[in-house]
Amino acid sequence: MDHERPIEIWLSPYGGFPNSRLPVLYYPKALRSLKGDPDAVEELFYSHGWRGAWINGVYPFDHFHSTTHEVLAVIAGEARLRLGGPAGKSFLCETGDVLVLPAGVAHAYIHGTRDFRVLGAYPEGRSWDLRLGDPGELPVVLAHLGEVPIPKSDPLYGPSGPLVEIWTSIARENQS
Numbered sequence: 001m002d003h004e005r006p007i008e009i010w011l012s013p014y015g016g017f018p019n020s021r022l023p024v025l026y027y028p029k030a031l032r033s034l035k036g037d038p039d040a041v042e043e044l045f046y047s048h049g050w051r052g053a054w055i056n057g058v059y060p061f062d063h064f065h066s067t068t069h070e071v072l073a074v075i076a077g078e079a080r081l082r083l084g085g086p087a088g089k090s091f092l093c094e095t096g097d098v099l100v101l102p103a104g105v106a107h108a109y110i111h112g113t114r115d116f117r118v119l120g121a122y123p124e125g126r127s128w129d130l131r132l133g134d135p136g137e138l139p140v141v142l143a144h145l146g147e148v149p150i151p152k153s154d155p156l157y158g159p160s161g162p163l164v165e166i167w168t169s170i171a172r173e174n175q176s
Helices: 038-047 135-145 162-175
Strands: 007-009 024-027 050-056 070-076 078-083 089-094 098-101 107-112 117-123
Touching: 024 162, 038 050, 038 070, 038 117
Parallel strands: none
Antiparallel strands: 007 024, 024 098, 050 117, 070 098, 070 117, 078 089, 078 107
16 A cells, blocks of 8 residues: 555634644545455554444534544545534545544534445544533643544554654644
């Protein structure tokens, strides 16, 4: 698998949705050769340390996870998803597309085909929480976000993949 450079999607905080200083990484058609085979996608992610795989849709309300990053691979259908909260950016994703969401990034299903399904997983199988953007929770959420490490491996390409390079570089800049 060649290392295709992902599209970086930058999002600003919005109310109780912190989003992230790290960009969402969007790999269009990255898994087209796997033809939506969930076993093959799960095996690929697992081989790169992204575990706790599940298959379902995406919640139809803005939510995020403050304890882990998340990868979503579209394994069937297509859907319009919104990133960043109620005033965020929406775009169409389809079978073979992959999104890597940094901890804190709000996401929601807007509409799509009946067969729309994603396979999700987390770096090193980290535990996830469900946050709905309550501004009163921001102190706890920000504390959690500060403890989430940069993954050691890109879910598609492993330790030498673009995620590691991009996110590590940005994290270093933010520490300066």
